[in-house]
Amino acid sequence: MISLRTTAAIAALSLPFTAYGATMTQPDIKQNPNPKMRYEITATIDGAPGPFDRIHGIVDYRVTNELCVPPTPVMGARIVPEKRAELEFHHDHGNVYRATVYLDLLQDEDYFGKGTCHWALMAAGIELDHATVTFSASLFHDDLLAGNAVPRYFAEASYAKAQANRVDTGIADRTQFHGAGSLFSITMKAEERKP
Template structure:
């Protein structure tokens, strides 16, 4: 199946600010960036693949720029309606929806990568992810560390740091 030429919404209005706050990290991060993932929420608008007979739901990843806004605090902006709803396949209008947003904190070869998903964004619920300080200190092997929901996931709960993600709707 041919991937559609996804268009951007010329006037997105559903703007959210994502704030990522680092608590207790053992050192700095070389780079902070991120992305937001979208997917078509109504698969009936997508044709089935000829061989498999399955529907492959289109997805799109859009980069998010995070800027420092205080000590350990970084802000990025996403739009829930950034992609244009349109009839991409001649089977009705495809509606795009946010899956989630991720903040990527890079330290040497490790990407500390907490995510906040659509329901938490819309529900205005903070997401806290915990990371091992040992993971930060032993960052010579390339990997992605998505963290844990609770410090009980670690042998030494005191040797952790956290990243909190918060979403707030902003008027355009």
């Protein structure tokens, strides 16, 4: 599974960007002034071998109807806008953290003069920093809407060997872990909250 950090390694949306030799400018993406589709995300950390220096989150949005985006002049590729936002997790109790996301955080609008672009939340994630290692777990769109509890498993040895700067995205199926030692998990789940 690809981490949110990897999937969103793109240029800032306020800057021009290049695809196949053609430069285009990203639109001025607007935030919805009255978002209503609110979900609470719960992250439960189970069996971690020690504390974390920082716990924070990220949420990625993407335009879902690419025909609202003009093709690039040279190759005709459509560069679909994406946007990343910070997600603030608050300690609830014990090993449980919570954050609030809005599915409709960004404004659907005709940004390019080719029809209304519709935004959707692609994934929300939590990142737990320990020394130079970031443990990253994500909850993707379908699981978020379905209210599925999604665990991610990490080797305790990865926590212990924190001298190498890296992102650890763990594994989804603990039976696929073939290393020595124990595992800890981060389980994410979302629940809709009416305004």
